[in-house]
Amino acid sequence: MAADEAGYRDYVIHRMDGLRRTAYLLCGDWHMADDLVATALVKLLRHWRRISVMEQPDAYVRRMLLRAWLDEKRRPWRREHATAVVPDRGATVVDSSEKLTILAHLAELPPRRRAVLVLRYFCDLSVAETAEALGCSEGTVKSQTARALDALRARLVSVPTMEE
Amino acid sequence: MDHVSESLRLAAAEPPPTGIDLDGLIEGEHRARRHRQWFAAGGAAALVMVAVVGTVAVVGGRVPGTAGYGVGGAGPAATSAKPDPGGQPEALGQCTAVLPTPTSATGPADPGKPPVGNAPTGKPAPTEPRKEAILRLSIVLNRVLPATLPGANFADEVHPNCAQIQFAPDIYPALYYAGIAVKDTAGIGSITVMISQAREGAENDFGRGQDPGSGLYESHEVRPDGTRVGWLSGTPGVGGHNQVGVLRPDGTYLTLFSQNPKHPGDTNPIRPTPPATVEQLIAIGTDPGLTLYP
Numbered sequence: 001m002a003a004d005e006a007g008y009r010d011y012v013i014h015r016m017d018g019l020r021r022t023a024y025l026l027c028g029d030w031h032m033a034d035d036l037v038a039t040a041l042v043k044l045l046r047h048w049r050r051i052s053v054m055e056q057p058d059a060y061v062r063r064m065l066l067r068a069w070l071d072e073k074r075r076p077w078r079r080e081h082a083t084a085v086v087p088d089r090g091a092t093v094v095d096s097s098e099k100l101t102i103l104a105h106l107a108e109l110p111p112r113r114r115a116v117l118v119l120r121y122f123c124d125l126s127v128a129e130t131a132e133a134l135g136c137s138e139g140t141v142k143s144q145t146a147r148a149l150d151a152l153r154a155r156l157v158s159v160p161t162m163e164e
Numbered sequence: 165m166d167h168v169s170e171s172l173r174l175a176a177a178e179p180p181p182t183g184i185d186l187d188g189l190i191e192g193e194h195r196a197r198r199h200r201q202w203f204a205a206g207g208a209a210a211l212v213m214v215a216v217v218g219t220v221a222v223v224g225g226r227v228p229g230t231a232g233y234g235v236g237g238a239g240p241a242a243t244s245a246k247p248d249p250g251g252q253p254e255a256l257g258q259c260t261a262v263l264p265t266p267t268s269a270t271g272p273a274d275p276g277k278p279p280v281g282n283a284p285t286g287k288p289a290p291t292e293p294r295k296e297a298i299l300r301l302s303i304v305l306n307r308v309l310p311a312t313l314p315g316a317n318f319a320d321e322v323h324p325n326c327a328q329i330q331f332a333p334d335i336y337p338a339l340y341y342a343g344i345a346v347k348d349t350a351g352i353g354s355i356t357v358m359i360s361q362a363r364e365g366a367e368n369d370f371g372r373g374q375d376p377g378s379g380l381y382e383s384h385e386v387r388p389d390g391t392r393v394g395w396l397s398g399t400p401g402v403g404g405h406n407q408v409g410v411l412r413p414d415g416t417y418l419t420l421f422s423q424n425p426k427h428p429g430d431t432n433p434i435r436p437t438p439p440a441t442v443e444q445l446i447a448i449g450t451d452p453g454l455t456l457y458p
Binding site for chain 2: 005010022031037101118152
């Protein structure tokens with residue numbers, strides 16, 4: 001319905017940037033980030049009437065984005081393969097060394113652990129909110145966060161920052 | 165772990181221009197929805213055909229072991245294939261909320277449909293049965309609309325067979341929804357009115373004190389009685405929209421839209437502006453009758 005469409009458009013315009021950045025941190029590629037966001041937005045449009053009156057539509061949309069990404073990761077041709085060297089990416093933006101470093105380290109984390117980090121430290125969600133978004137217990141979020149931070153810390157210590 | 169936060173923000177800084185085409189995405193979903201409806205209608209038609217043919221076969225044909233059915237030949241088959249003379253009971257039922265004699269339409273509360281409003285607001289939930297609330301709110305809306313937009317014609321978008329506008333009971337479980345097509349000399353447009361119990365933190369929609377831009381609405385005011393009124397206007401011209409939010413102190417939350425969208429295939433003249441201005445939407449939304457706590 002027309003009213004729904006205007007509300008949807010307004011909502012998306014205001015949240016698009018944040019959703020894209022979140023998706024980028026999850027997948028590490030702006031093109032795929034756009035694909036993930038578009039997938040989530042189509043689902044959002046399909047259920048907009050119901051979602052628009054929810055208490056926390058942002059949480060629902062974030063969950064759709066996460067699901068889109070986790071589904072993507074589950075596909076056989078998307079599965080990650082362990083490599084000794086992080087492959088080059090066809091980045092169109094000139095990245096700083098720190099930016100590359102954190103992205104490379106994020107890419108080495110398992111998907112859900114990466115999601116925990118992004119939700120907790122980029123989206124600023126609480127443990128409870130993160131647990132709800134990922135559909136797991138708060139204890140799981142805490143343990144995943146600790147492990148992700150440990151892994152990140154170990155890599156930051158053992159892997160020196162890339163030279164300019 | 166501020167360092168992690170900073171690193172993540174730095175990593176996601178400077179995004180390239182998005183490749184997401186929002187208009188294309190919406191149009192694609194419209195197209196997909198139309199296809200789904202066609203398929204659904206086609207499926208329903210096929211089922212009806214199967215039912216009719218089946219009835220003809222059973223009643224008019226010679227089915228083994230059903231003595232007597234074959235006697236009438238084609239005559240009984242034609243009779244049984246006629247549509248139900250009762251005709252469209254659902255469509256008639258949709259209009260029962262607003263009739264010339266409202267009291268006759270006020271049936272007993274629907275036991276399966278509690279009053280809307282179960283958000284954790286700290287305020288008591290409305291106790292008015294849904295059926296009665298729909299009747300009361302619809303009567304108010306039918307009074308307020310022509311008073312606010314004189315000279316316009318209104319039609320119910322949700323219940324096109326109903327003579328009067330009425331709130332829909334079943335579109336959303338948590339609110340009352342009215343979709344109104346507005347036609348006047350300038351063309352057509354639409355107005356939407358949604359009434360719900362305010363959720364916790366709904367006042368933030370009208371802008372947080374330290375961060376005015378964080379609210380849903382561009383501008384807002386707090387009236388002497390405590391009612392918060394927020395509004396925003398979209399792009400002017402065709403495809404524009406006005407939106408108003410009203411948060412009453414009693415916990416009723418109204419959202420009103422006014423639009424003049426151009427949809428693919430529209431043949432009617434579209435209004436150059438939305439059918440109701442922000443001021444008119446505010447006049448509708450602040451009518452004291454549109455509350456969940458009469």
